[in-house]
Amino acid sequence: WDEAMTACPEGWHLPNDDEWNALLNYYGGVHYAGKALKEGGRSNFNAQLSGYRDKAGFFGKINESAYYWSSTEQNQDYASFKGIYKSVDNVGTYTYTKPDGLSVRCVKNK
Numbered sequence: 001w002d003e004a005m006t007a008c009p010e011g012w013h014l015p016n017d018d019e020w021n022a023l024l025n026y027y028g029g030v031h032y033a034g035k036a037l038k039e040g041g042r043s044n045f046n047a048q049l050s051g052y053r054d055k056a057g058f059f060g061k062i063n064e065s066a067y068y069w070s071s072t073e074q075n076q077d078y079a080s081f082k083g084i085y086k087s088v089d090n091v092g093t094y095t096y097t098k099p100d101g102l103s104v105r106c107v108k109n110k
Contacts, residue, residue: 001079001098004069008106015107017072017080017093024082024091035089045105047084053101067102 008014015023027036027043036043047068051061061067063086070080074095081102083092096102 001069001073001096001100001102004102004104005071007104011109012106013109014069014071014104017070019107020068020070020082020093030093031090033089034084034091037084037091038086048103049084049086050103052096055097055099067096068105069102 004014023037024030024033027033035041037045037047039046039048041047047066049061049063049066051059051063051065052067053059065086066084068082068084070082072080074080077097078095079098081094081096083094085092
């Protein structure tokens, strides 16, 4: 998460939960937005089902789901993320430990 917070190029930023929720609402809400955000969906977001990497170096859920960090911090050890899944159209909001590896999607500054 610390690296994700600095991963976006100048003029861009890691979206917070409110920005993620605006995107999800635009595409029908949390129960339907996953369909639009997946590869080939109508959003052109084209979420790659890249899974995650835990702090021990284990990779999991590759080709099953995509997880994207939010800049919203829950506490010193955890931050929010969004989950997009191959088998369902909902998008989940969760928290994960900051040392673990999730994907990053940057948003252009206004």
